[in-house]
Amino acid sequence: MTDKHALIQPxxxxxxxxxxxxxxxxxxxxxxxxxxxxxxxLMAQKFEGGGYEHAIxxxxxxxxxxxxxxxxxxxxxxCMAKLADVLPGGTYRRAGAEPGKALHGWVTxxxxxxxxxxxxxxxxxxxxxxxxxxxIEPVLAEAAAVLVVRDLxxxxxxxxxxxxxxxxxxxxxxxxxxxxxxxxxxxLEHDYPMVHAVGRAAARSHAPRMIEMEWGDPKxxxxxxxxxxxxxxxxxxxxKPSSGMALMKxxxxxxxxxxxxAGLIMALGLKIRLHLLVPAVENAISGNAFRPGxxxxxxxxxxxxITNTDAEGRLVLGDALTxxxxxxxxxxxxxxxxxxxxxxxxxxxxxxxxxxRSETAQGLITAGLERDDPCWQLPLHEGYREYLKSDVADxxxxxxxxxxxxxxxxxxxxxxVGEGLDWAHFDTFAWRPAAxxxxxxxxxxxxxxxxxxxxxxxxx
Numbered sequence: 001m002t003d004k005h006a007l008i009q010p011x012x013x014x015x016x017x018x019x020x021x022x023x024x025x026x027x028x029x030x031x032x033x034x035x036x037x038x039x040x041x042l043m044a045q046k047f048e049g050g051g052y053e054h055a056i057x058x059x060x061x062x063x064x065x066x067x068x069x070x071x072x073x074x075x076x077x078x079c080m081a082k083l084a085d086v087l088p089g090g091t092y093r094r095a096g097a098e099p100g101k102a103l104h105g106w107v108t109x110x111x112x113x114x115x116x117x118x119x120x121x122x123x124x125x126x127x128x129x130x131x132x133x134x135x136i137e138p139v140l141a142e143a144a145a146v147l148v149v150r151d152l153x154x155x156x157x158x159x160x161x162x163x164x165x166x167x168x169x170x171x172x173x174x175x176x177x178x179x180x181x182x183x184x185x186x187x188l189e190h191d192y193p194m195v196h197a198v199g200r201a202a203a204r205s206h207a208p209r210m211i212e213m214e215w216g217d218p219k220x221x222x223x224x225x226x227x228x229x230x231x232x233x234x235x236x237x238x239x240k241p242s243s244g245m246a247l248m249k250x251x252x253x254x255x256x257x258x259x260x261x262a263g264l265i266m267a268l269g270l271k272i273r274l275h276l277l278v279p280a281v282e283n284a285i286s287g288n289a290f291r292p293g294x295x296x297x298x299x300x301x302x303x304x305x306i307t308n309t310d311a312e313g314r315l316v317l318g319d320a321l322t323x324x325x326x327x328x329x330x331x332x333x334x335x336x337x338x339x340x341x342x343x344x345x346x347x348x349x350x351x352x353x354x355x356x357r358s359e360t361a362q363g364l365i366t367a368g369l370e371r372d373d374p375c376w377q378l379p380l381h382e383g384y385r386e387y388l389k390s391d392v393a394d395x396x397x398x399x400x401x402x403x404x405x406x407x408x409x410x411x412x413x414x415x416x417v418g419e420g421l422d423w424a425h426f427d428t429f430a431w432r433p434a435a436x437x438x439x440x441x442x443x444x445x446x447x448x449x450x451x452x453x454x455x456x457x458x459x460x
Contacts, residue, residue, distance in 0.1 A: 007084075007107050008136050011093055011129035018064040018095040019083065023072050024049050030066070042066065052082045052437055064095070072097075077372040080128075081105030081438025089124025098132050101372070105438035107143035113154045113442060138268060142371075142452065145264040146445040152256035153430050153443025157232035157249045161206040162199070162280035165229050165255055169211050169278065172259065176266040178215035178274075184208065192279070192323075193297045194304065194315040198230075199281030201289035206231065208281040210320065215266055215274045221331075221459060222273040224324035225265075227258025228313045228336035229280035236283050236309030237291055250337060250443060251313070253430025255280065257335035257448050264452055272459050277324050279316035283309070295393045299323060300416050305390040308398035313338050314409055315397060318416040325418030331360070331458075332423045333451050334413070341405025342378070342427040351375045351428035351447040354410040356417075360424050360454070367453025375426065375450050384408050388415075426451070 022030045027049035031039055038057050045055040053068040065087060069079040080102040083092075099106065106128045114120035130136065152160060152168065166182055173180045185207045188196035192210045199208025211229070230251040234240060240248070255278045262276040290296070294306045296315065300322040304315065313336055324332050342352035353375040355361035361377050368374045387399035387408050395415060399408050410425050417423045426447040435441045 006125050007110060007127055008103055008140060009091075009127055009129055010133045010136065011131045014091065014129070016091040016093040016129055017062070019080070019092050020064060020066040020095045021069050021072050021075070021079070021097075022049050022066060023069055026072055051079065054083055054086065065092075075100050075102045076105075077101050078105040078436070078438040081109030084109035084126050084128070085437070087126055089126055091127045091129065093129040098130055099128060100132075103128065103130065103135065103139045104143055104371075107140065108146055109438040111147055111150060111440060113150065113440075115155070141264055141267045142449060144267075145260040145448060145452070148260040148263060149253070149256045149430070149445040149448060150443045152259065153250045153253050155249070157282070160249065160252065161231045161282060162202075162209050162229065163205065163207070165231065165252065165259070165278060165280045166209055166211050168259055169213050169276065172263050172266070173213050173215070176215055176263075178213050178266065181212045183210045192299055192319045194299070194319045195279045195281060197290045197294070197296050198236075198283055198312045198316050201236070201286040202282035202284040206282045206284070208279075210323070211276075211278040211280055212323070213262065213274075213276040215262075216272055218273055220271050220273045222275060222327060222329040223455065223459070224275040224277060224327070224329040224332045225258045225261055226277045226317065226320050226324055226332065226334035227255035228252070228317050228334070228338065229255030229278045230313050230316065231280060231282050233283045233310070233312065234285055236285060236312060237289055238309040239285065240310060247431060250431050252280070253428060253443065254313075254334070254336035254338075254426075256430065256443070257426070257428065257445060260445065261448055261451055265455065270455060270459050272455070275324060275327060275329060277320045279320045281312075281316055283312045298416070302395060302415060303393040305393035305396040307396045307400065311398035311409070314412045317413055321413060321416040325416070325421055328418065328421070330422060332417060332421060333426070334424075335426045335428055335447060337430050338427045339406045339409045341409070343429055345378070345406060346376050348429045348431065348433050349374075349446070351426045352406050353377045353424065353426060353447070354380050354407070355424040356380065356414075357422050360422055363454045363457060364424060364450050367457065368447070368450030371449040371453050373445075373447065373449035375447055378406055378410070380410055380414060381407055385411055388412055424451075
C-alpha cells in the first residue's frame with residue numbers, strides 16, 4: 001500500500017495536472033471551452049459525462065483529465081476514487097474547485113492488499129492537492145482507519161488469530177500511551193466464562209483472550225467500543241459447510257472495526273475516556289469444544305442454553321458487553337459480523353443498526369449519510385424476546401424459529417447491556433463481494449465512519 005500520508009497534500013501552487021469534473025448538465029459548456037482537437041479526443045474516448053467515466057485530453061505539450069460525476073456541486077466520497085486508481089502516478093488538482101468529500105475516496109481508491117503476492121509492486125502514488133488544509137489531517141485519519149479494517153479482515157486466520165489481535169491493540173496502545181489489560185486461556189473461565197467456552201477448543205497458539213484498552217482523561221465522558229473478535233468460525237460442533245466457512249477469516253470484522261475506530265479516536269484526540277473491548281477467540285472443533293445442549297454461565301450471572309454452536313459471536317459479546325456496562329459509560333457501540341439474517345434483509349452494503357435510544361440511532365444514520373457510509377435501523381422488537389426463552393436456562397442462544405434472526409440476536413445482546421445505558425449495535429458484513437470505485441473486493445469498513453461521525457458530533 002502506498003504511504004497514505006503522501007496522497008493528499010496542501011496546494012501551494014506547485015505544478016499539477018488538472019482534473020476537470022463535469023456532470024450531464026455542465027458537459028455542454030465544458031465542450032465549448034475545448035478546441036476542436038480536444039473535442040475530437042473526448043469524442044474518440046466516447047466520454048458522455050456519466051459517473052466514473054474519464055478521458056485524457058491533450059493540452060499543448062501536456063494533458064489534463066476530465067471525469068464524469070453525478071453532480072459537480074455535491075461530490076460523493078467515491079466520485080474521484082476511480083481516477084486515483086487508473087491515472088498515472090503524479091500530482092493532480094481539481095480545476096476550479098476543491099475536491100471536498102472526494103478526498104476520502106482518493107486515498108482509499110489506492111489501497112492494495114498484496115502482502116502475500118510475489119509480484120507485488122510499489123506503484124507511483126497519485127497525489128491530490130487541496131487548499132482546504134485543515135481538512136487534510138482528519139481525512140487521512142479517517143481513511144487510515146478504513147484501511148486498518150481492510151488489512152485486518154483480509155489477513156487469513158493463521159496470521160490473524162487472537163494473539164495477533166492482541167498484538168494489534170498493544171501496538172496501537174503504545175503509539176497513543178494507552179493502557180492494555182488482557183486475560184487469556186483458562187484464566188478466562190471465572191470472569192469471562194462464555195469467552196472461555198467458545199474459545200477453549202482452539203490450538204494453544206490461538207488461545208482465547210479478553211483484550212481491553214483504556215485511553216484518555218478519566219474526567220472525560222466514558223465511551224465503550226466493543227468488537228466481536230472471532231478470528232475463524234468453523235461453526236463448532238454445529239459445523240458449517242465448506243461454502244459457509246470460506247470467508248470466515250472475516251468473522252473478526254467487528255473487532256477490526258472497533259480497533260480501527262479506537263485508533264481514529266486517539267489519533268484525532270477526541271475528548272472521551274475510551275474503553276476498547278475485544279473478546280478474541282477461534283470457534284474450533286476438538287474434544288473439549290462446547291456442545292449443543294450445554295448450559296453456559298455468563299459474566300452477567302445469566303445462564304445460556306446452547307442450541308447452536310454456530311451462534312457463538314453473541315456469547316463472547318455478551319461477556320464483553322457486561323464488562324463494558326460495569327463502568328457505566330455514557331455510550332456503548334459494538335460491531336459484529338453477527339447474523340446471516342441481516343445480510344438477507346439488507347445485502348452486503350448496509351449494516352443493520354440497532355439502538356436503544358432513537359436520538360442515537362438517528363445520529364448514526366445522519367452521520368452515515370453525510371459520510372457515504374449508510375446503515376439501516378432494524379427493530380429491537382419486544383415481542384420477539386419470547387423467542388429467546390429456554391425451558392432449562394435463563395435464555396437460549398439461537399431461536400429455532402429462524403424468524404427475525406438479526407433482531408433476536410440483538411435482543412440477546414441487549415440482555416447483557418446495563419439497564420438504562422445508551423447502546424448501539426452494528427451487525428455488519430465487513431466485506432465487499434464485488435469491487436466498487438474506492439472499495440475493492442475484500443474486507444471493508446461498513447459502519448465505522450457513521451460511528452465516528454456520531455462521536456465527533458457529540459464529543460468533538
